[in-house]
Amino acid sequence: MNLAWVLLFLPLIAAAANQLYFKRIAFIASVISVGSVAATFGISLMLLGADKSPEPLRWATVGDFSIEIGITLDQLSTGMMVVVTGIGLLVHVFSLAYMADDSAKARYFTCLSLFMFSMTGIVLASNFIMTFMFWELVGLSSYLLIGHWYQKDSAADAAKKAFITNRIGDFGFMIGILMLWGITGTLTFSEMAVPATVSTGVLGACLLCVFCGAVGKSAQMPLHVWLPDAMEGPTPVSALIHAATMVAAGVYMLFRVQLSIGTAAFDNFAGDTIAWIGGITSLCAALMATQQNDIKRILAYSTLSQLGYMVMAVGLLSGEAGMFHLFTHAWFKALLFLGSGAIIYACHHEQDIWKMGGLLKKMPITGLTFAIGTAALIAVPFVTSGFYSKEEILAAAFTGNKVLFGIAVSVAFLTTFYMTRAFVVTFLGKTRSDNASHAHEVGPMMFVPLVLLAGMAIGSAWLTGPLNAYVPEHEHGHAEGHGLILGASIASLLLGLFAGFALYNGKDKDPVSIPLFRDRFKIDWIYDNIVVKYFQDAFAAIVHFFDEFLINGLVVGGAGRIAEGFGGLFRRVQSGNLQGYAFAFGIGVILVIYLTVF
């Protein structure tokens, strides 16, 4: 038995055991889930550096085509597994405290285990069919966890929105997978190669279809709308799924494709489109983040913006830079989310930053770790991991496209600005509400994960070697334009810090009001009032017409009516009227005589 199979199926066994036997015993359920994720973390560490993939299982065979359940072990998957299980473990531990009083704790941990199983499946998948299956499973567990508090309408709606939005992306993804199968003749990652005869147009269209899946899962424009709403779920879930792992699956999958068929395949309009969508998403999301008041929403838009960075890097043919940023971002964004979870917990489920304030004195450990996470996100030079990965992305943009470089630098400025705003308003100044004034430091079950994540937020850039993370390699020391990039990055950082402090220090309410940013560029409004109303309803009407008139009226009802018509015709003959029979008999006799005699 190979360890990798244990790694894949252990969370599923945990989820099944919880669902079948320990539904009512929340304590055992939580212990099982935490135990399984701790075990998988251990296995992931043991598998670091492994590159011998185990023999795949044959799942279904049709003719000479067979679907395999296989595991890929290489630098990419083993490195990613450590991130997934490591953050997963800390989030599980944090959840033990955060969800201690929840009435549906068992269900929560069951869903978390199901999610860990699905995410492990995506990371380890050896072929696209398997990726797609786990892709959908991840969507399902995300749906279940966003809707954990389904009694709240907003949570139920957010869960539905996330699921449907993801399905739209997945439809394109499925077409992309089929096209890729048609082009390369295989679905296994390790055997993929693009024949030289394939035209750029077909290949580009295929990659863009595959990218559709990433647009949905990694919440890029225009399917980003579900991620901010997904913050209705419990905060540890937001940290694990909607910041560190699941949303990164899109970037991971794109990079996996890039590894399989070669970076050169992206060197056409597909790569440009991907880069531009990433760039636009990162810019718009950063602008929206500047005007949000809900601490989790600020972080959600920040996640969108950072995911935009990674997607842009993949589009610019520097998937390594994207994966490096994914790696560092996962740690510090999980830290920020768990930090916000601790704040929300301490403030009795208050999420509005304008009702907090002065929390640094009341919650010093949370405050300091949150500050470290913020520092990593805004890329404080030389000491934080975020700085190194962001630098790589800026370098990729600098060589790839100067306009995108401009966008990336302005996003860096905006990131610093809104994170400074969030930190200053939440932790400094004076306390602005009763809930916040009663806040006190959270227990060790919560701050220990924070401290560990804070360590990773600083240190992950130096741990890339032991943890098998991808780092772009530069042959001649520094990339071209290094000084300019460094200058731009530090300038945007200082400018953002200055603007954030100057505008928000000591303020009791938001001095800036930009309704357009607060209303998220009215994109949600457009979806609700135009796309849903007109397109969806029109589509529903067409489907209804087909169903009601063509299928029901003509085919199903038509067959019935024909039989009924014949029946009615013959019924007239069987009237039971004696004279009618006599008359028919007489006519018959006359007819027979006529035919025989004449």
Add this chain to the structure above:
Amino acid sequence: MASLHSYLLVSGLLFAIGLAGVVLRRNIIVIFMCLELMLSAANLTLVAFSRFNGKDGLPDYNGQMLVFFVITVAAAEVAVGLAIIVALYRARQTINTEDLTSMRG
């Protein structure tokens, strides 16, 4: 002496009247009598042919034999038929054929 033609005409007329009665009338007794009328028409035809197809001044007796059979069978038929009608009347309290039908077509 009347010709064969006249006999057949009368016979055909009787048959037609009988058939019309069977088809058109609603009273089951009348229908039954019309049925007898049609049998009589057949008998008349047989007798007429027997009389006109004779040889050596003698009629063809085969036809007349058949008439006796028909009369006998008709008598038996009347007995059975009337019995059925009486039973029907007892069950339904009517002899109108329209009221007798129980189908709803």
